Amino acid sequence: MWWFPRSMTGRVLGGAWLLAAFIIATVYKSNLKAMIIIPKVNLPFTNLEEMIEQDKIPYMLMGGSLVYDIFKHAEKDSLFGRGWEGHSAAIWKYLDGLNKVLNEGYALIVDQNTVKNILHTTFSQTSSCPLWLTQDPIMSYRLSIGFPKASPLKSRVDRVIRRLLEHGLADYWLQQELINSTSCLIPPGSEAPEQRSLQLQDLYGVFSLYLAGTALSLLVFLQEVLVAKLSRRRLRHEQSQAVKSVTFDQPNFDSN
DSSP states (O other), X not given: OTTSOOSHHHHHHHHHHHHHHHHHHHHHXXXXXXXXXXOOOOOSOSSHHHHHHOOSSOEEEXXXXXXXXXXXXXXXXXXXXXXXXXXXXXXXXXXHHHHHHHHSOOEEEOOHHXXXXXXXXXXXXXXXXXXXXXXXXXXXXXXXXXXXXTOTHHHHHHHHHHHHHHTTHHHHHHHHHTGGGGGGOSOTTOOOOOOOOOOGGGGHHHHHHHHHHHHHHHHHHHHHHHHHHHHHHHHHHHHHHHHHHHHHHOOOOOOO
Protein backbone atom coordinates (compact mmCIF):
# COMPACT_ATOMS: atom_id res chain seq x y z
CA MET A 1 0.00 0.00 0.00
CA TRP A 2 1.41 3.36 -1.04
CA TRP A 3 0.45 5.03 2.22
CA PHE A 4 2.12 2.41 4.43
CA PRO A 5 5.20 3.61 6.37
CA ARG A 6 8.61 2.83 4.90
CA SER A 7 10.57 2.66 8.15
CA MET A 8 10.78 -0.57 10.14
CA THR A 9 9.21 0.99 13.25
CA GLY A 10 6.31 2.36 11.22
CA ARG A 11 5.75 -0.98 9.54
CA VAL A 12 5.69 -2.83 12.87
CA LEU A 13 3.23 -0.36 14.41
CA GLY A 14 1.09 -0.28 11.26
CA GLY A 15 1.02 -4.07 11.04
CA ALA A 16 0.07 -4.36 14.72
CA TRP A 17 -2.73 -1.82 14.21
CA LEU A 18 -4.09 -3.69 11.19
CA LEU A 19 -3.95 -7.00 13.08
CA ALA A 20 -5.79 -5.49 16.05
CA ALA A 21 -8.49 -4.03 13.79
CA PHE A 22 -8.86 -7.39 12.03
CA ILE A 23 -9.28 -9.27 15.33
CA ILE A 24 -11.82 -6.78 16.69
CA ALA A 25 -13.87 -6.92 13.49
CA THR A 26 -13.72 -10.73 13.42
CA VAL A 27 -14.84 -11.06 17.05
CA TYR A 28 -17.76 -8.67 16.54
CA LYS A 29 -18.84 -10.34 13.29
CA SER A 30 -18.65 -13.82 14.81
CA ASN A 31 -20.76 -12.84 17.83
CA LEU A 32 -23.29 -11.16 15.56
CA LYS A 33 -23.56 -14.24 13.33
CA ALA A 34 -23.96 -16.52 16.33
CA MET A 35 -27.06 -14.57 17.38
CA ILE A 36 -28.87 -14.43 14.02
CA ILE A 37 -27.92 -17.66 12.21
CA ILE A 38 -30.27 -20.64 12.62
CA PRO A 39 -28.74 -24.08 12.04
CA LYS A 40 -30.21 -26.23 9.28
CA VAL A 41 -31.74 -29.47 10.54
CA ASN A 42 -32.34 -32.39 8.20
CA LEU A 43 -35.25 -34.48 9.49
CA PRO A 44 -34.99 -38.22 8.81
CA PHE A 45 -38.71 -38.41 7.92
CA THR A 46 -41.84 -36.27 8.08
CA ASN A 47 -44.63 -38.77 7.38
CA LEU A 48 -45.47 -42.47 7.66
CA GLU A 49 -44.30 -43.42 4.17
CA GLU A 50 -40.87 -41.83 4.65
CA MET A 51 -40.53 -43.53 8.03
CA ILE A 52 -41.25 -46.95 6.53
CA GLU A 53 -38.81 -46.46 3.65
CA GLN A 54 -35.86 -45.35 5.82
CA ASP A 55 -33.77 -47.78 7.89
CA LYS A 56 -31.73 -45.46 10.12
CA ILE A 57 -34.30 -45.05 12.91
CA PRO A 58 -36.28 -48.14 14.07
CA TYR A 59 -39.89 -47.58 14.99
CA MET A 60 -42.28 -49.25 17.42
CA LEU A 61 -46.00 -49.75 17.80
CA MET A 62 -47.97 -49.36 21.01
CA GLY A 63 -49.43 -52.74 21.80
CA GLY A 64 -53.18 -52.87 22.41
CA SER A 65 -53.80 -49.55 20.66
CA LEU A 66 -56.07 -48.90 17.69
CA VAL A 67 -53.01 -48.23 15.51
CA TYR A 68 -51.53 -51.58 16.49
CA ASP A 69 -54.68 -53.48 15.48
CA ILE A 70 -55.08 -51.58 12.19
CA PHE A 71 -51.46 -52.18 11.19
CA LYS A 72 -51.62 -55.83 12.21
CA HIS A 73 -54.73 -56.67 10.15
CA ALA A 74 -53.95 -54.46 7.14
CA GLU A 75 -53.17 -55.99 3.74
CA LYS A 76 -49.47 -56.66 3.23
CA ASP A 77 -49.25 -54.53 0.09
CA SER A 78 -50.87 -51.50 1.73
CA LEU A 79 -49.03 -48.71 3.52
CA PHE A 80 -50.17 -49.91 6.93
CA GLY A 81 -49.28 -53.50 6.02
CA ARG A 82 -45.75 -52.48 5.06
CA GLY A 83 -45.58 -50.52 8.28
CA TRP A 84 -46.45 -53.67 10.21
CA GLU A 85 -43.77 -55.67 8.41
CA GLY A 86 -41.13 -53.02 9.07
CA HIS A 87 -41.77 -52.27 12.74
CA SER A 88 -38.95 -53.30 15.07
CA ALA A 89 -40.87 -53.92 18.27
CA ALA A 90 -44.17 -53.58 20.06
CA ILE A 91 -44.22 -52.16 23.56
CA TRP A 92 -47.05 -52.66 26.01
CA LYS A 93 -46.03 -50.18 28.69
CA TYR A 94 -46.06 -46.47 28.08
CA LEU A 95 -42.93 -45.76 30.15
CA ASP A 96 -40.97 -48.49 28.35
CA GLY A 97 -41.76 -46.89 25.01
CA LEU A 98 -40.82 -43.42 26.26
CA ASN A 99 -37.52 -44.74 27.59
CA LYS A 100 -36.68 -46.33 24.23
CA VAL A 101 -37.52 -43.12 22.39
CA LEU A 102 -35.45 -40.87 24.68
CA ASN A 103 -32.46 -43.15 25.33
CA GLU A 104 -32.26 -45.66 22.48
CA GLY A 105 -33.23 -43.55 19.45
CA TYR A 106 -36.50 -45.28 18.56
CA ALA A 107 -39.55 -43.70 16.96
CA LEU A 108 -43.00 -44.48 18.34
CA ILE A 109 -46.36 -44.35 16.58
CA VAL A 110 -48.80 -43.06 19.18
CA ASP A 111 -51.72 -40.65 19.38
CA GLN A 112 -51.06 -36.93 19.13
CA ASN A 113 -52.39 -35.93 22.53
CA THR A 114 -50.08 -38.39 24.27
CA VAL A 115 -47.06 -36.90 22.51
CA LYS A 116 -48.21 -33.37 23.32
CA ASN A 117 -48.55 -34.34 26.97
CA ILE A 118 -44.96 -35.63 26.95
CA LEU A 119 -43.73 -32.44 25.28
CA HIS A 120 -45.67 -30.26 27.72
CA THR A 121 -44.35 -32.09 30.79
CA THR A 122 -40.76 -32.21 29.54
CA PHE A 123 -40.65 -28.54 28.54
CA SER A 124 -42.23 -27.49 31.85
CA GLN A 125 -39.55 -29.37 33.82
CA THR A 126 -36.42 -28.90 31.71
CA SER A 127 -37.19 -26.03 29.25
CA SER A 128 -36.05 -28.32 26.42
CA CYS A 129 -37.72 -30.30 23.62
CA PRO A 130 -36.17 -33.78 23.33
CA LEU A 131 -38.92 -35.12 21.03
CA TRP A 132 -40.20 -34.17 17.60
CA LEU A 133 -43.77 -34.70 16.39
CA THR A 134 -44.38 -35.16 12.66
CA GLN A 135 -46.81 -32.70 11.14
CA ASP A 136 -48.61 -35.17 8.84
CA PRO A 137 -51.10 -37.37 10.71
CA ILE A 138 -51.35 -41.10 10.01
CA MET A 139 -55.06 -41.53 10.74
CA SER A 140 -57.85 -39.92 12.71
CA TYR A 141 -60.44 -41.44 15.02
CA ARG A 142 -62.96 -40.30 17.61
CA LEU A 143 -62.92 -40.86 21.34
CA SER A 144 -66.31 -41.70 22.83
CA ILE A 145 -67.93 -42.30 26.18
CA GLY A 146 -69.68 -45.65 26.54
CA PHE A 147 -73.10 -46.12 28.15
CA PRO A 148 -75.24 -49.19 28.71
CA LYS A 149 -78.03 -49.73 26.20
CA ALA A 150 -81.13 -47.62 26.75
CA SER A 151 -79.29 -45.47 29.30
CA PRO A 152 -81.10 -42.16 30.00
CA LEU A 153 -77.73 -40.43 30.41
CA LYS A 154 -76.75 -40.75 26.75
CA SER A 155 -79.04 -38.04 25.37
CA ARG A 156 -78.16 -35.64 28.18
CA VAL A 157 -74.39 -36.16 27.78
CA ASP A 158 -74.66 -35.88 23.98
CA ARG A 159 -76.13 -32.39 24.28
CA VAL A 160 -73.40 -31.27 26.67
CA ILE A 161 -70.57 -32.64 24.51
CA ARG A 162 -72.10 -31.19 21.33
CA ARG A 163 -72.31 -27.77 23.00
CA LEU A 164 -68.67 -27.94 24.12
CA LEU A 165 -67.52 -28.89 20.62
CA GLU A 166 -69.59 -26.25 18.85
CA HIS A 167 -68.28 -23.48 21.12
CA GLY A 168 -64.69 -24.73 20.80
CA LEU A 169 -64.32 -25.18 24.54
CA ALA A 170 -63.02 -28.75 24.32
CA ASP A 171 -60.13 -27.74 22.07
CA TYR A 172 -59.50 -24.62 24.15
CA TRP A 173 -59.32 -26.53 27.44
CA LEU A 174 -57.05 -29.15 25.89
CA GLN A 175 -54.75 -26.43 24.55
CA GLN A 176 -54.58 -24.76 27.95
CA GLU A 177 -53.65 -28.03 29.62
CA LEU A 178 -50.86 -28.63 27.08
CA ILE A 179 -49.84 -25.00 26.53
CA ASN A 180 -46.09 -25.62 26.82
CA SER A 181 -46.15 -28.25 24.08
CA THR A 182 -46.53 -25.51 21.45
CA SER A 183 -42.91 -24.50 22.04
CA CYS A 184 -41.83 -27.96 20.84
CA LEU A 185 -44.12 -28.14 17.78
CA ILE A 186 -42.10 -25.63 15.74
CA PRO A 187 -40.19 -27.45 12.97
CA PRO A 188 -36.46 -27.71 13.83
CA GLY A 189 -34.45 -25.00 12.08
CA SER A 190 -37.38 -22.57 11.74
CA GLU A 191 -37.20 -21.08 15.23
CA ALA A 192 -37.16 -17.31 15.49
CA PRO A 193 -33.63 -15.96 16.01
CA GLU A 194 -32.77 -14.98 19.53
CA GLN A 195 -32.44 -11.21 19.54
CA ARG A 196 -30.29 -9.92 22.36
CA SER A 197 -27.77 -7.19 22.96
CA LEU A 198 -24.08 -7.97 23.18
CA GLN A 199 -23.04 -9.00 26.67
CA LEU A 200 -19.75 -8.45 28.45
CA GLN A 201 -18.57 -12.00 27.78
CA ASP A 202 -19.07 -11.45 24.05
CA LEU A 203 -16.20 -8.95 24.11
CA TYR A 204 -13.69 -10.96 26.11
CA GLY A 205 -11.59 -11.39 22.96
CA VAL A 206 -11.41 -7.63 22.45
CA PHE A 207 -10.51 -7.07 26.10
CA SER A 208 -7.81 -9.74 25.91
CA LEU A 209 -6.36 -8.01 22.86
CA TYR A 210 -6.45 -4.66 24.67
CA LEU A 211 -4.68 -6.06 27.74
CA ALA A 212 -2.07 -7.77 25.57
CA GLY A 213 -1.47 -4.50 23.69
CA THR A 214 -1.20 -2.58 26.96
CA ALA A 215 1.31 -5.08 28.34
CA LEU A 216 3.34 -4.97 25.14
CA SER A 217 3.32 -1.16 25.16
CA LEU A 218 4.50 -1.15 28.78
CA LEU A 219 7.38 -3.48 27.93
CA VAL A 220 8.37 -1.28 24.99
CA PHE A 221 8.22 1.80 27.21
CA LEU A 222 10.41 0.21 29.89
CA GLN A 223 12.83 -0.93 27.20
CA GLU A 224 13.04 2.60 25.79
CA VAL A 225 13.64 4.03 29.27
CA LEU A 226 16.37 1.49 29.94
CA VAL A 227 18.02 2.06 26.56
CA ALA A 228 17.90 5.83 27.04
CA LYS A 229 19.44 5.53 30.51
CA LEU A 230 22.23 3.28 29.25
CA SER A 231 22.84 5.64 26.32
CA ARG A 232 23.19 8.64 28.63
CA ARG A 233 25.53 6.71 30.90
CA ARG A 234 27.69 5.65 27.96
CA LEU A 235 27.71 9.22 26.62
CA ARG A 236 28.87 10.61 30.00
CA HIS A 237 31.54 7.95 30.17
CA GLU A 238 32.79 8.83 26.69
CA GLN A 239 32.81 12.55 27.54
CA SER A 240 34.80 11.98 30.71
CA GLN A 241 37.32 9.87 28.83
CA ALA A 242 37.69 12.65 26.24
CA VAL A 243 38.31 15.26 28.94
CA LYS A 244 41.00 13.13 30.55
CA SER A 245 42.68 12.62 27.21
CA VAL A 246 42.72 16.31 26.45
CA THR A 247 44.14 17.12 29.89
CA PHE A 248 46.87 14.52 29.59
CA ASP A 249 47.99 15.59 26.13
CA GLN A 250 48.12 19.36 26.88
CA PRO A 251 51.79 20.63 26.39
CA ASN A 252 53.64 22.62 29.09
CA PHE A 253 55.19 26.05 28.20
CA ASP A 254 57.99 27.57 30.37
CA SER A 255 57.86 31.32 30.93
CA ASN A 256 61.00 33.43 30.55
